[in-house]
Amino acid sequence: MAKTVVILGGAFAGLHVAHALLKKRDAGLKVILVSKNSHFYWNIASVRAIVPGIYKDEEIFKPISEALSRYPETSYELVVGTAEAADFEAKTVSVTTASSSEPRSISYDQLLLATGSRTAVTGVPWKAAGSYEEAVALLHATAEKAEAASHIVVAGAGSTGVEVAGELGFAWGKTKEIVLLCAEDKLLGGDIVSSAAANELKKLNVRVEYGTRVEDTKPSESDAKKTDITVSSTEAKTITTDLYLPTFGLVPNSEFIDAKYLEDGARKGLVAVDEFLRVKDTTNVWAAGDLVSNPRAGFMITQKQAAAVAKNIELALAGKPPLAAKGMPVDILAVSTGRSRGAGRMGSFRMPSFGVWLAKGRQLGLNMFPSYLDGSVA
The missing domain is CATH 3.50.50.60 (FAD/NAD(P)-binding domain)
Structure with missing residues (x-):
């Protein structure tokens, strides 16, 4: 049957x-x-x-x-x-x-x-948004905004946030101001590789603001193309940026x-x-x-x-x-930090930056893409 x-x-x-x-x-x-x-x-x-x-x-x-x-x-x-x-x-x-x-x-x-x-939060390309055409359009629009921006805020310091900040820092850390907002006192939820990730981002001129949580966002009153981000930290404040990229949730x-x-x-x-x-x-x-x-x-x-x-x-x-x-068999966390380095671990064993780059950061898994097309993945 x-x-x-x-x-x-x-x-x-x-x-x-x-x-x-x-x-x-x-x-x-x-x-x-x-x-x-x-x-x-x-x-x-x-x-x-x-x-x-x-x-x-x-x-x-x-x-x-x-x-x-x-x-x-x-x-x-x-x-x-x-x-x-x-x-x-x-x-x-x-x-x-x-x-x-x-x-x-x-x-x-x-x-x-x-x-x-x-x-x-909608309007970011970390997941497929709607149809193929919509997903491509969103990715292109985000890339165009990133290239034009002089100040970029990445909110959320999990794996995606750290990787986004790392890529931006690698590309433009010397010419743009890249800020990563971390709601906690350590990156990656306090994982044992958090300090290694923080050191890698520092090398890329990414500024991390710890204990800083996004409370609200709205178009800036001074320039509608910019975004005003209200955050809570030791005291409430507003950050104005050319591009806001939330990665949390x-x-x-x-x-x-x-x-x-x-x-x-x-x-x-x-x-x-x-x-x-x-x-x-x-x-x-x-x-x-x-x-x-x-x-x-x-x-x-x-x-x-x-x-x-x-x-x-x-x-x-x-x-x-x-x-x-x-x-x-063992919990693995690997986070790329730009196109040449990374931070990660296998269980409690910390991986060297070069090892993370070799395993993930070099191609971000695209070397495995063909296996999903030809069926060898299964």
């Missing part, structure tokens, strides 16, 4: 699982991949792509159709659209597409939730999921899963990536989760019990 697997989300987790299932060449299986964006966006490189001339669009955006074209047309369907509702009891999802005025109802035997997350794309399947409290909006990455209180719904964020959001963590979910969906289709998902 034919089986249908619906995958909601065409980024790192979703495409990985699609490849894993389609490579089995199971004649009785159809994979329906639903993605709001027609292109796969290698957003890991977005922190560097805001510097004009580093990447061409086609280096960081690839058509998802290209990745799936190696499989028989009868084995898959790519739906460019957005999930609006999911009925786990009826085993259906409702998807809106640009090509139809009416939502499309899609039935499934197994469902993967991999819709990821979005930035808490991720919001899970889970509005279409019934709240009873979601976490609450500090993990509000994330999908609640068991040790198999199966959505709690379901038998055939799975989740991976930023929508789970356990132990945290991260590329390598997502890869491990995608591999585990792909295997468990395969077992479920065969009527076999799932296997517990295994996490990373």
